Each structure stands twice: as structure tokens, then as C-alpha cells.
Amino acid sequence: MNVNQSAPPMPPYGQSQPVYPGYPQSSYGGQPGSTMSPTPYGASYNGPVPGYQQTPPPGVSRAPPSSGAPPASPAQAYGQFGQGDVQNGPSSTVQMQRHPGSQPFGSAPLAPMVSQPAVLHPYGPPPTSTEVTAQLAGMHLSGAAAPAPPPAGLAYSPPASLASASGSFPNSGLYGSYPQGQASPLNLAQGHPGAQPPQRSAPPQAPSFTSPASGGPRMPSVTGPLLPGQGFGGPPVSQPNHVSSPPPQALPPSTQMAGPPGPPLPMHSSQPGYQLQQNGSFGPVRGPQPNYGSPYPGTPTFGSQPGPPQPLPPKRLDPDAIPSPIQVIEDDRNNRGSEPFVTGVRGQMPPLVTTNFQVKDQGNASPRYIRCTSYNIPCTSDMAKQAQVPLAAVIKPLARLPPEEASPYVVDHGESGPLRCNRCKAYMCPFMQFIEGGRRFQCCFCSCINDVPPQYFQHLDHTGKRVDAYDRPELSLGSYEFLATVDYCKNNKFPSPPAFIFMIDVSYNAIRSGLVRLLCEELKTLLDFLPREGGAEESAIRVGFVTYNKVLHFYNVKSSLAQPQMMVVSDVADMFVPLLDGFLVNVNESRTVITSLLDQIPEMFADTRETETVFAPVIQAGMEALKAAECAGKLFLFHTSLPIAEAPGKLKNRDDRKLINTDKEKTLFQPQTGAYQTLAKECVAQGCCVDLFLFPVENDQERFLSDLCRDVQKVVGFDAVMRVRTSTGIRAVDFFGAFYMSNTTDVELAGLDVDKTVTVEFKHDDRLNEESGALLQCALLYTSCSGQRRLRIHNLALNCCTQLADLYRNCETDTLINYMAKFAYRGVLNSPVKTVRDTLITQCAQILACYRKNCASPSSAGQLILPECMKLLPVYLNCVLKSDVLQPGAEVTTDDHAYVRQLVTSMDVAETNVFFYPRLLPLTKAPIENTTEPPAVRASEERLSNGDIYLLENGLNLFLWVGASVQQGVVQSLFNVSSFSHITSGLSVLPVLDNPLSKKVRGLIDSLRAQRSRYMKLIVVKQEDKLEMLFKHFLVEDKNLSGGASYVDFLCHMHKEIQQLLS
């Protein structure tokens, strides 16, 4: 058994977003929100940072705040209602009885795949591409150029309540911390205001690549292999996006020391003026590098000790001389954004995820559904091992499409069901080869010859193609759906429409914060916007309501009742559902009763003194309710405190920061109790998704409502099984995402939504054939929001190669990073973080060294040469390495870790791209009448001009940075105040002003929010203000306070690693 990702209740998914005209929220129609815990990660960053709060030192017990918490009164308030008592309605006795549980999930007829030679249609030749030599000229390590340490007490200030984090819900990625439940209501401002030990600051001795300021003659290097700095140099590359450096310049022979003995190679120096220092830092010695104090050698104290001042202010390497993400993105937009991407060609590289492009399906799945790390796979496993390039596909089976692209056609093969290969069970697709005049077809996955059923027979044309090929989606398109027959349904019974159950914490915290009132009010409107199938008049989804603290209250909202009825279940250790009839109802039929209930809930619990909550029993109850109703569905949980009441799944505070950077660090990511894993498995089997909304602190109303709206409307495919079949030679061996697997092939999901992704890794089990290529077929069996059982099929054909160069020409770095981040984020569950980081660095170095050795044209060993497609691998990998999971700063709580870890696990390529390398947009550089999105600049402080304003976003966070010298007119237009000093730091809403700049900036913010699946709360940051530290954390090309290397430093480190591998 393998609970992958130890993910708790799963996510949802759906199809094209219904449009709800007239719904009064501008963010509608955007991407529905997250599943696991829509309380965004941003809570720790996003929220206004109320003064400085510091995490109490580990081990110090935190007393509850003295703010008059009511005494915890165990279950008193409702204790009088025994199980099944009916309250608030006609006095009647309800018979409690257990409903028989539903049967175990009858697996769909997905049989094991059998490998056989494949027969493929030939496709056109693979596209060619070029390689780039990245030249790092004259860089060397030396001390200096370290940013000044932040003022004491400045660093990140987590919101008050986060300071006491520790909740660590099992694997849920909850975000945010829980108050110390006992008797302490929401007021968690237990942080210790005051002095914070200085955050790690970059010390003067911090490594940076610099050179003496004077542009004197190049100093000869010391004789010996691979001397410092010699590694850099190479043919100049003129592309501005790459390394731009002055023309090559041959060095005196005496300096050509790099590389193994042999004829001296010309060494290109570049940047005349840059000199190499002989500090040994590029030597072959591994281990702690004197001048590379960053994370790699395991010196997390990077930056903590000031070093001696540098005698000469060294000149830094020109950052323009190293590959720029911005330039690569811009080039791709310019080169590929205008033409549609037509999927008819095998192994064709799609445009980057950052490019807007249209897709025309001509036989392969759109890159919106599947992206691969490489579109040309090595023919042998030896080659693959040599290259170390992971072979993986990032699959988003229900991805939302832009309006101009049609949703997959639904194909109905009638009672016989979808046509499949008898042996490997692959579904009919454009790559199946019809033979014998159309009477048989040969499977493109396993080569088995199958009879064509009489009703499916069609003649072939002179090319051997069926004459009806273009009339049938399954013979001509990369993506389509089949209507499933009853054989594909649980218990051989077509499913009922799914249900949504709203489960609302009504403990003291929830009531006092206003959450319950806000939520009940919002639900009255939201229930009109449940997902609908196609053009259906109303949603088929039924709804139910539960409230809870230490006990659970179920509500009967049957349409025939005058008033809702409450039933209390206090035996949380053995949860069951007290009513069936009237619990799950149609919104329109029961509207009056539901409205009445939503009006009454805040009043009923207004005077509650109950502070303790249960959690696992709530999920259990929702799951049991779905089981009893024999349907799949989704639970929406709104929860405010660590579940400390005596019950299954009880948790305790455990944010032990002493464990960070120790071998026990992984325990912080692991579930505190096995109860949730067991529960998660049961939920998957029942098709029960669980969406958690957690409120550790005061709720952020705007964000909560926005995420809730998206989440409720999001179309979800329930009770899903995904299977990826491959042609002979490779097979899917590993899976990343939020799901459960009870065998090695079937990915089982309670549900999957439009935003959720599964990353699949492939390995060779045989030799591949250049001629036939390789095929993937992803089949997702799911129940739609109207209860229809369907199969969504995506097919993708890839090229295979015998030359490594072909592999390196067809890799997609964004997808590689998605895979590597997920691999690493899963790794921290079982291995020390340092080991995980080292593994990533080693793999990256091996990938690049293999290229250098086998594919690059001969050149000095000192050169760093990167494949064109991978020239951003170092910068992006560095972003992953310095992310909050792999290199947490002092301000990142355990809950933040867990939340981000969980979030990344289900991200698609576009999301990981911007999450790891945020977008930084200058707002005042372009003319105001220019309405297009401004081109981004690199995420580095050097790119900020103090006369401008910038937006920064990463999918979770949104900052508006205001330079100190911004023109007064701009300040007035945007903030409606007279000067920079009057701008409120931390502002989260821009005033609505009637001028072009204000409109443009607010419009851009809306547009950025609409592009992302979660609401991004805005924070206005003023230059030199203390909030700026928060903002700078996202300037990922720079060093950061938790020890993350700058891009330049990391690139040099990577170069050194590669050289060591080559030597």
C-alpha cells in the first residue's frame, strides 16, 4: 500500500467553467481556488503584518492570552441533546440507525498492460534547435558585496498567530497555525514583540563573484588543473538573453591552465576588466568552500558572521551576462505566441507555459493537458542513465481551456462501451493501426491484433486510414471523452449525482471571529452557483449542512419541513450519520428551509462557550453521509482551532523549531497520528473530497470569500481513477500528486479539479525505437457533476533518439523544475532536507555535465556550456533549493512548510514556474496608454528603480512596491495622498480613483488575480520600509536571509560541480 504524498482528503476538478452572469463578484470566472486549504499560504506573508511578532523560542511554553477566554466547558452547551435528539423543530424522536456502508470500490476494468513492440504512424522529423554556450567571464569568488544586514527586528514578521504555529495537521498542508486551543480564543497575539535576534544577514565574507575594479591585464593563473575562475570563458554569445560578453580574447598561453593536459585551448575571456582571483574556490576540492558559504556545503549559518572588510570594492559580474528568464520568456512569446500550436507532429515542443498561444488538436493532447520534461526520449536506459534527465509528464487531465478552444468531444459507443485493446486495455486512439481492410486493428501500445466489432467496422482508404477517421474524435484527436457504461461504475450501478456538505465549526473562536455569520450569509447566495453540467438549468448537486465543536449537529432541511431540525451526535469516537432522508437536498426545493437554517446557525451558537473542537470525526461523518447516500461528493470544512478535544485524530501543538536542519526535521512533515491517513484512504474509496478552510487567525474576509466562491463553483470530477499506459519500452513508475494508490498503476482520487495536476515519471524497461517513437495514453475515469460516468482520454506521441544531443534539444526546463520540485518536496518526508538538496544539485550537475561531455562542441574545460533548452535550469533550480520548504528561514512556520509542500505537489507547470520565479512588473515605465501587460524584469533588487512602482506576484502573493523617489503625481494618482511618506505601508486595497494610472494598475491587479487559481492579497510595500524585507524574499536572483544563494553564486557553484564531474 502506498499512500502517496500522505495526502488527506483529496482535491476536486471539473470541466469548463460555467459562466454566471450577474454574480456580483469580479473574481468570478477566474480559476477556482485551491482544494486542500484555500487559506492561502499568503497568510504568513500576505496578511498585514501587525507590527513585529516573533516566534517564541522553542521550548518556551506559551500561556494562553489573558484576554478573557471563557472557561472551556466540555460539551455542556449541547450535552443535553443526546444522540438523535431533535432540536429546533417538531418534537419527534428519530431512530438512530447505522446505514450499511457502501461496498469497496469496484475497480474499473483496467487490466495490466502487456508490453509488446509498438507500431506507429511515422511522423515528421523532429524540430531542430540550437545550443548556446553560456559564458561566464572572469568571475571569481571573493568576499564582499553582501547586502547589509537587516535592521534588527525587521525581518519577516509573521502574523501574530502564526507565531504559535504547530498545528501540523496531518499532511494537509494547513496553513497557518492553530491557536493553542485550550481556552484561548482567537486572540493569539502571543508573539513576543520586541527585539528579534538579527536575522541571518549576508556577511561581508559572503561569496560573490567579483573582480578587482581595475581592468588590468589578466593575471596568469596558477598552474594546475581546474583553477579558480578559469572555468569561465567561452565563445561569446550575442543573444541578449544569454550571456552577453565582449568578443573572445585569447589569453596568453601561460594562462591556459584549465582542463586536462593537452594542446592548449584558446580561452575566451570576455569582460576585459574582470580578473580572476586565485582563491581556490573552483578547485577540485569538494566540501566546504571557503568562499562559498552558501547552503551547499551545509553551512546554514551562511551570512551570520561578519568577515573582514574587503580592501577593494570588487566589481560584480554583470548579471546581464548570464541567462535571463525574462529574455527566454520574451523570446518565446515573440517567436511562438502568434502561431497556433498544431499538435499533429510527433515529439513537437510546445511553446513555454508563459506564452499565450492557441492549440489546435490534430492528434496529440494539448500541452494544457500534458507537458513532458523531454519530447525526445533516449532509446535505451543506458542513455537515459547517462543523461540523468528525468523522463516525466505533468498531466492535468481536466485542465480548463480558453474559450476559443473546444472542450473534448464526448463519444458514445453505446452499450458495448469504449473500444479497447483486448490485451492492454488501451482505448481506441489515432495511433491504432487498422489492417486487413479495416476488419482488425493492431494496438499501438502492445501490438496485439484485435478484431474490429461489426458495428465499428469501416473501410480503409488507399493510405490505410479509415475513411471515417476525421468524423471520429477517437481516431483523429489527441483528447476526447467516452461515455462509460455501467461496467465502469461502482457496484455495477450508475452513480447518483454528487453532494456538497458544508461543515461549519461553531466553537467560540469561530463565532467570535464573525466567521460563522459571514459564511452563513455568503452561502445563501453561493448555493445558486453550484457547478452545472453543460447547459443544465440547475445543478444536480445536492447539499447538506453540519455544524460542530466537540459534538456534531446534523440538520434535516427537507423541503416539507417548516423549520430545519437539528440532530446531535456526541459519540465522536464512533461516528455515524443520524439521518438520511432530508440531509442531502436539492437547493431549489429546500430553499426556504436552508435559508432559515443559515439565518439561525449564527444565533443558535452566539453564546457558545465551547472552545474545543474535533476534526477527524467531522470528516468521518461527512464521508459516512456520502456513503449512506451512495454518492461521491465534497466536504467543505471551515475550521478554526487545533482539534484538542478527546476524539480520534486529536492533535497537539508541536512546532519544534529545534528540529530544523536536523535528521529529525522530517518528522515535522509527517502526520502526528495515523488516523488521518486511514481516513484519507476511506475518503478516496468513497469519492469524498475534502476542502479545508482553516482560520488560524482572524479571517481575511476578502480572500476567504473569493476563494470560497471559486471553490464552490469549481466543477469537480469525482471518484476518479487515472491510468497512464505507454507503448513498449517505457512505463510509468512513479507518481506525484494528491491521491492514493493501492497498486502500482492506478492513481485513485476522491476527485480531481481543473487546477490539479499529477506528475508521472517513466523509466525504460526495454529498448525504444526511433522509428516508432513512444506513446502515452492517460485515461481518467470519473463521475461528472451531474453524475455521469465518463472517461477522458489524452494521447501523446513522443520521439525517441539514439543521440544525446537530440534529447538535450527537446527538453523543457519548466517541466523539469516541476518534476524536481515535487520530487524534492516529497523527499523531505523521508530524508534530511540537506540530503534532498544535495541530490537535486548533483542531478542537475550530472545533466549538464553529460551535455558538456557528449554534446557540446569541443572547447576549454573552463567554460560553462548550457544546452539552449536548459539554460535556465541553474537559476530555476536555485529557486527551488532556496524555497521555503528546502531552505526555510526563521520566519517560516512548520505549518507554512506543510502548506507549501502540499500545494506544490498538485501544481501544474505554469504554477510552479511563477511560484519559484515570481513575476516582477514595472508599472510606470511604459506609457500609460499602453494597455498591454508590461514586460517583466528580473527578480532582483538591482532591477528596481526607486523612481518606479512594481507589482510582484507568484501565484500566492501580490506586492506593490513603491520606490522612494516616485513622482508625486504618480503617488497622487494611485494612492490619493500627496507624497510618498503619506502612503500607508501594508495597504491592501488601492483607492478607486478616476484617472488612467489608477485604472490601469487596478485593472492589472484584477487581471493577475484572474490568471491564478487562488486569491492573491495585495500588500503595498514602500521602499526602505520594514515590510520591504518581506518583499525581498521574493527577489529570487538575490541572496536571501535564510542563506539562499544568489543566482550568480549558484551558477558558479554549479559550474564547479560540473567541472568536478568532468575531471
Ligand SMILES: [Zn+2]
Ligand atoms: Zn494493447
